[in-house]
Amino acid sequence: MTSDPWGRVDDEGTVYVRTAEGERVVGSWQAGSPDEALAYFTRKYEGIAVEIGLLERRVRTTDLAAKDAMTAIEHLRAQVAEGHAVGDLDALAKRLDTLVAEVESRREERRAARAKAQDEAKVAKEALVAESEQLAESTQWREAGDRLRALVDIWKGLPRLDRKSDDELWHRFSHARSAFSKRRKAHFATLDQQRDEARQHKEKLAKEAESLSGSTDWGATAARYRELMTEWKAAGRAQREAEDELWTRFRGAQDVFFQARSSVFDERDAGERENQTLKEALVVEAEALLPIDDLKVAKAALRSVSERWEEIGHVPRDARPKLEARLHTVERAIREAEEAEWQRSNPEARARAQGMTGLLQAAVDKLEKQIEAARAKGDNGRVAKLEAELAGRRELLDQALKGLQEFGG
Template identity: 75%
Template sequence: MSSDPWGRVDETGTVYVRTADGEQVVGSWQAGSPEEALAYFERKYEGLVVEIGLLEKRVKTTDLSAKDAQAAVDHLREQVDAHHAVGDLDALRARLDKLVALVETRREERKAQRAKQSDEARGAKEALVAEAEELARSDQWRAAGERLRSLVDTWKGLPRLDRKSDDELWHRFSHARSAFSKRRKQHFAQLDAQREEARRTKERLVSEAEALSNSTDWGPTAARYRDLMSEWKAAGRAQREHEDDLWNRFRGAQDVFFAARSSVFAERDAEQTENLKLKEELAGEAEKLLPVTDLKAARAAFRSVNERWEAIGHVPRDARPKVEGRMHAVERALQEAEETEWRRTNPEARARAEGLTGQLQAAVDKLRSQIEQSRAQGNNAKADKLARELEGRQALLDQALKGLHEFGG
């Protein structure tokens, strides 16, 4: 009979293994010596040791699932419990028990980790839904649309929740995107309608602008172009493919008109500048007639100057008051000279002046006589009153004498 600390072989060739529950039959061995039998079953034990060691390492260092780990433990336990190896089987059972505890610990850890990840994923998805619902009300169509597409990519990268929660959150998320898309579609449909209306309006404005481009009615046409520009700005923008072409046509029509007007105005300005020079020369010629010494000759000379003046066209507007004022001053001087001459040579006016002068002189002489008489009588109050009246009559007399003098009296 052969034996070692963990097993023996009896005389019949039966192999036993020692355990805490006593000896257990491992098997029978008839092919060789007892030592060979023990060595064979000891190698079977070493194989179990290696397998358990490998499983321990896998459980500790890899992401082996708890289900697969438990299945491997159960498989090894069956082999240990079958007692087909010689060695410390109780130690192997103890290692398997520890491994079961470790697998269970790992199972709980992973369960907690999954719960944490689920909570984090729920929080992340709820945040995505809240942002999507906020964006659904935005009018920043481009930025909000790009952000919503980014949120979809983020959503796809998050773990799934339980089906009910995931479906509810996805429904809200999808609804927000749909609401935004619907509002954006309505906005651009309305914008397209507005731009089409703007296009039709601007087509009409362009047609009128082009029809006016050859007008020579400078003032009213320029005013109408200003009105057309105001209408253009109020019409809003047309579609991009039409806007630039319409504007180029509209602006081109204006340019034709204003270029023609500028050319005409430039010629007119040059002509009016020359006219101003001629009129300044005539104004200087007229001013040489003053002071008037020979009314008849001065009047004839001024008439000649004025006829030439009238034959000259317009002068620049800002220079007009000054040059015309010089001519008006000469004309007023001639009129005053004519009025003076008329008063001097008018017999009726002279007779009226002589009659008035005579009446005033008689009144003055009478007042002087009355004053002398009152003072002689000692009535100074009456004399003073008459003296004040005399002052007024004397002033009228002096004025009348001056007028009579103008008649050559």
């Protein structure tokens, strides 16, 4: 009989393996020596050991699924328990037990990781839903739309939850996106309507502006153009292409009118500046009449100046008040001279002046006599009162005498 630590071959060629539970038959050998038999069954053992080693490496270094790993372990365990091999089968069984523990540990770790990932994914998806529901109320159409599309990409990159939770969150997420899309569509539909109304209104404004471009009623037309511009600004914007086209027409019509007006005004201003020069010369000629020495000559000269003044025409608006004020000064001096002359030659006025002078002189004489009488009586109070009245009457008398002198005597 031939044997080694893990097995033996009896005289009849039966091969045994030794285990902790005792010996068991693994086969028989009739074709050669017992040593060859043990060598053959040892190689069988080594083959099983190699498979176990490969499985250990896969479990420890790859993402081999726990289910697949357990299937492979059970297959190898059957080979260890029932296989025809000679070697330390108990050690192989222990290695498989250890591997089972590692697989179970890995399974728990993965289960925990999946649970954690699910929790994180749920938190992330709830955050996406909350943000999408906020964005659903936004009026920042472009920014909110871009962000919602980005949220969809983020959602797709997250792991699925349990079906119920995932469906509920997706329903809220999808509803928020749909609500935003409906609001945006309604907004732009309203905006399109407003822009079309603006286009129609601005077409009318452009037509009116074009109809006014040839007007020569400068003031009224310029005022109407200002009103049209106010209406244009209040009308809102049309679609860009229509807006640009209508603005070109509207602005072009204004330009035609205002360029024509500017040309006329420039020509008129040039003529008015020339008129200003001529009227300044007339004012100097009129001012040379002051002071008035000969009223008749001054009146004739002023009449000539006035006739030429009217023939000249308009001057620039800013120059008109000063020129007219200077001419009016000369006119006023001549009128005052006329008034003075008339006063001197008016018999009725002379008689009234003489009568007033006589009355005042009589009043002065009377007061003087009354003062002498009061002084003789020693009535100083009455003297003071009468002297005050006398001073006033004398002042009036002096003025009357001066006026009478103006009548020549």
